[in-house]
Amino acid sequence: MAAPTPIADALAGWAAAARAAEQPLPDKFPCAACGIDRIVNAKSGTIRKHKAAKSDVLPCPGSGAPVLSARVPARSARGYYKDPETGDRYPSVTTLLDKGMAKAALSFWAAKVVAETAMDNLPAMLASSRTPEEREEFIKWLKNEPIRRRDDRGDIGRAVHRLIEARILGEPPPAQLASNPEFAPYIDHFHDAVRTWKLRFRASEMVVAHPGENYAGTLDYIVTSPLLAEALSLPPRSLLMGDTKTGGELDRVVYSGHKHGVYPQAGAQMAAYRAAPVGWLRDGTRIDMPECAPIAVVLHLRPEGWRLYPARCGDDMFQVFKGAQFMADFETYRSKNVIGEALTPPAPTSDAGDATTGRKDVA
Numbered sequence: 001m002a003a004p005t006p007i008a009d010a011l012a013g014w015a016a017a018a019r020a021a022e023q024p025l026p027d028k029f030p031c032a033a034c035g036i037d038r039i040v041n042a043k044s045g046t047i048r049k050h051k052a053a054k055s056d057v058l059p060c061p062g063s064g065a066p067v068l069s070a071r072v073p074a075r076s077a078r079g080y081y082k083d084p085e086t087g088d089r090y091p092s093v094t095t096l097l098d099k100g101m102a103k104a105a106l107s108f109w110a111a112k113v114v115a116e117t118a119m120d121n122l123p124a125m126l127a128s129s130r131t132p133e134e135r136e137e138f139i140k141w142l143k144n145e146p147i148r149r150r151d152d153r154g155d156i157g158r159a160v161h162r163l164i165e166a167r168i169l170g171e172p173p174p175a176q177l178a179s180n181p182e183f184a185p186y187i188d189h190f191h192d193a194v195r196t197w198k199l200r201f202r203a204s205e206m207v208v209a210h211p212g213e214n215y216a217g218t219l220d221y222i223v224t225s226p227l228l229a230e231a232l233s234l235p236p237r238s239l240l241m242g243d244t245k246t247g248g249e250l251d252r253v254v255y256s257g258h259k260h261g262v263y264p265q266a267g268a269q270m271a272a273y274r275a276a277p278v279g280w281l282r283d284g285t286r287i288d289m290p291e292c293a294p295i296a297v298v299l300h301l302r303p304e305g306w307r308l309y310p311a312r313c314g315d316d317m318f319q320v321f322k323g324a325q326f327m328a329d330f331e332t333y334r335s336k337n338v339i340g341e342a343l344t345p346p347a348p349t350s351d352a353g354d355a356t357t358g359r360k361d362v363a
Contacts, residue, residue, distance in 0.1 A: 047062055065085070070284065074207075093215055157247065160244070163187050189302075205221070220242055232295050247261040295314075
């Protein structure tokens, strides 16, 4: 595995690397072991199995090595990032936080959604109560409404992130997303936030990892802004991590006192990214991560407007993340061997004595 590129050189070429990653992989690529151009598997992005010399009896050690963008760890559907070069698997930051941090607000939100949906569909609910089969089907549809809405919000969030990245890189956005009027207000407000705070982007959608602490994730972006630095009492050239949230309602405060859609877990999330020592440019270059400020920013984008919130992400918040990581590990693994089988009561004895004192009754 190649040594990481120094951060001063790496971030300078971040945008170019991201654009290069959009290009198809080459048909051939130099093998790091034998130095000869070898065929690249188009599907996996790895060098096809080969021999360094025809007389060799073993394959070249460079066989199967990923090239270019295929070297960037990708998140699986099960919430793990796999390093293609080492084979190491790391749980994702968001998966660890989801498992390790209680989210009472989600329970209340889900209950509210189910209640509202039931009231909005009252005639259908009454009609479905006529038979057990219809009743069961309606209940199943009703309880899945929070999942449907969550997935819809997730689709919006992913689309907005993709559009933002295209704007940051100065590339044409995907036509299907750009033509959707639902996303236009988000992008307009994003541009307004960038202009207002004179944000300069140093990286975007970058995969980072902490092999020593066993986690990986994808940060939204790293920015510089003298205006932000001044507002946060930081040095003018400070690097700040940023995260975009598209859920919730603008300026609404929930029962816990938090902003709806912008929750304290964001600080723990970015603290994990900030502590990660390595990252990957989009072209597969592995870099040493820079030192970012212990304060990050959360950009809350909604159709009706935007707000930019500061969020602590220093060492104290990293300890919070590690606590969530510990609990996630417990939920995933250790919880399975805590509770045993129910104990079998002891067999009754023939003596009728007192079980506590061992004394027998005398007639």
